[in-house]
Amino acid sequence: MKKSKKNGYKPGKKRNQSKNINGKKHSAMPSQKGDKSQGKPSTTNKRQGNKKAVTAEVTCTGLTNEGKGIVQWKGKQLEVEYLLPGETAEITVSTSGRYVHPELKRVITSSKDRIQPPCSYYFECGGCQLQHMNEQAQEDFKQETIDELMKPFGKPEPILTMDHPYDYRNKSHTTFGLNKERQIIGGLYAQNSHQLISMDRCLIHDPKADEIWQTIKDMMKSFKMQPYNEDTGRGFLRHVLVKVGKVSGEIMVVLVVASPIFKGKNNFVKALRKAHPEITTILMNVNNRKTSMVLGDQEQVLFGKGTITDTLCGMKFDISAKSFYQINPVQTEKLYTKAIEMAQLTGTETVIDAYCGIGTIGLIASQKAGKVSGVELNKDAVRDAIRNSKRNGVKNARFYQGDSGEFMVEMAARGEKADVVIMDPPRSGSDEAFLSSVVQLKPERIVYVSCNPVTQVRDMKYLVQNGYKVKGIQPVDMFPQTVHVENIAEMVLESN
Numbered sequence: 173m174k175k176s177k178k179n180g181y182k183p184g185k186k187r188n189q190s191k192n193i194n195g196k197k198h199s200a201m202p203s204q205k206g207d208k209s210q211g212k213p214s215t216t217n218k219r220q221g222n223k224k225a226v227t228a229e230v231t232c233t234g235l236t237n238e239g240k241g242i243v244q245w246k247g248k249q250l251e252v253e254y255l256l257p258g259e260t261a262e263i264t265v266s267t268s269g270r271y272v273h274p275e276l277k278r279v280i281t282s283s284k285d286r287i288q289p290p291c292s293y294y295f296e297c298g299g300c301q302l303q304h305m306n307e308q309a310q311e312d313f314k315q316e317t318i319d320e321l322m323k324p325f326g327k328p329e330p331i332l333t334m335d336h337p338y339d340y341r342n343k344s345h346t347t348f349g350l351n352k353e354r355q356i357i358g359g360l361y362a363q364n365s366h367q368l369i370s371m372d373r374c375l376i377h378d379p380k381a382d383e384i385w386q387t388i389k390d391m392m393k394s395f396k397m398q399p400y401n402e403d404t405g406r407g408f409l410r411h412v413l414v415k416v417g418k419v420s421g422e423i424m425v426v427l428v429v430a431s432p433i434f435k436g437k438n439n440f441v442k443a444l445r446k447a448h449p450e451i452t453t454i455l456m457n458v459n460n461r462k463t464s465m466v467l468g469d470q471e472q473v474l475f476g477k478g479t480i481t482d483t484l485c486g487m488k489f490d491i492s493a494k495s496f497y498q499i500n501p502v503q504t505e506k507l508y509t510k511a512i513e514m515a516q517l518t519g520t521e522t523v524i525d526a527y528c529g530i531g532t533i534g535l536i537a538s539q540k541a542g543k544v545s546g547v548e549l550n551k552d553a554v555r556d557a558i559r560n561s562k563r564n565g566v567k568n569a570r571f572y573q574g575d576s577g578e579f580m581v582e583m584a585a586r587g588e589k590a591d592v593v594i595m596d597p598p599r600s601g602s603d604e605a606f607l608s609s610v611v612q613l614k615p616e617r618i619v620y621v622s623c624n625p626v627t628q629v630r631d632m633k634y635l636v637q638n639g640y641k642v643k644g645i646q647p648v649d650m651f652p653q654t655v656h657v658e659n660i661a662e663m664v665l666e667s668n
């Protein structure tokens with residue numbers, strides 16, 4: 173991502189103008205005024221609200237882990253969204269007390285890696301952060317991020333990328349609201365905000381999921397269904413969650429509502445099924461709390477079996493509304509294949525699948541292991557794991573509901589043994605209770621799967637300090653177009 177060319181590229185230039193929930197134009201990002209012909213920008217001083225804003229010309233020298241461009245300004249290092257290494261640009265810098273906020277105004281010299289983001293909502297949504305980079309640049313960025321983070325442990329393998337890095341998300345949730353004209357709109361909240369962006373398509377969602385929520389949005393008016401308003405607590409439909417079984421083609425629709433009283437429920441379900449016969453189950457989830465969590469506690473199946481089934485690595489898995497299931501099944505198969513390869517199973521080992529979700533990794537690994545114990549906090553996921561074990565005829569796997577740390581502490585206290593620990597914790601990583609018990613159990617091998625390599629590095633350091641060495645590192649691009657990257661580390665007991 174080094175060479176650049178002068179073309180006066182202005183990000184956001186071809187973007188569709190969309191409106192937010194208040195009907196205001198989005199402050200999209202970079203100004204569409206001003207171009208190279210206006211010459212080198214003068215450093216102006218103007219007031220923006222109570223902020224002092226100046227304009228400056230800067231050169232980007234690298235990228236942060238969040239994909240933001242690094243620039244120097246008045247002796248300070250600033251991070252500018254949507255700027256690429258080697259580019260020169262005009263930025264606006266607003267200061268408010270000690271807070272300095274840089275914003276890209278215009279790219280003066282554009283990188284060869286820059287492309288026009290294919291999504292017209294890219295600059296206001298924030299759900300994707302790398303769509304202004306071509307595929308090779310995204311790959312390089314993720315590889316360099318992992319290489320840098322994993323430096324203390326060795327050289328990672330080349331990242332496993334995706335052939336078609338769009339349409340991959342098998343799960344989407346959409347929020348509804350009213351615009352200034354009081355028309356119902358649906359879309360996503362802008363990153364870190366409660367500003368609803370009206371959309372018709374998200375390029376990383378499964379296209380069918382977007383078609384379904386669009387239909388629901390259009391049906392809301394005739395069914396006199398009001399979108400829920402978080403500020404007033406009024407309204408009915410909060411979100412629509414769609415889960416798609418990419419192999420099975422089964423589709424789950426969850427209507428997340430603010431009240432259990434759903435007038436015209438049967439007719440609504442009938443009309444939705446008529447419009448989308450491909451839907452295999454519909455649920456109502458009642459969330460009447462003031463919370464940013466999508467799903468509430470009460471759930472009712474309105475049609476079908478309440479779960480969908482999908483196939484991964486040749487095994488069938490039942491997935492409920494609340495269970496975690498990897499969102500990119502194409503890449504998940506690569507991830508699991510690699511993780512199980514790193515476990516080096518011979519058919520006799522005792523394997524722990526910690527943070528097991530619906531049991532996917534453990535059940536796939538069970539074919540090559542002596543026995544598998546899976547532990548998971550979410551009770552719906554554990555129920556799915558047990559059902560999945562039965563439906564695949566697996567006899568050597570058991571699943572337990574509880575905290576993985578406590579489970580391991582108890583195992584260590586009972587003096588039980590494990591040969592291999594496969595762990596796949598949430599973004600926050602693992603905890604000391606878990607890691608110290610692993611160290612006590614002394615499994616010969618640990619396979620650490622992580623969606624947040626920063627917390628993974630922290631936990632790996634602990635394991636290295638306590639007798640393990642890193643044998644292999646494999647990044648996988650599970651989330652193309654975004655800064656997120658999945659990573660697997662293979663660790664073995666030092667004496668081996």
Ligand SMILES: C[S@@+](CC[C@H](N)C(=O)[O-])C[C@H]1O[C@@H](n2cnc3c(N)ncnc32)[C@H](O)[C@@H]1O
Binds near residue numbers: 529530553575598
């Ligand atoms: C990244 S997911 C991995 C799930 C599974 N391994 C997979 O590939 O689908 C992390 C899982 O850890 C679970 N979890 C979070 N905190 C936990 C804890 N303290 N103990 C056990 N499970 C936990 C979550 O419910 C979630 O299912």
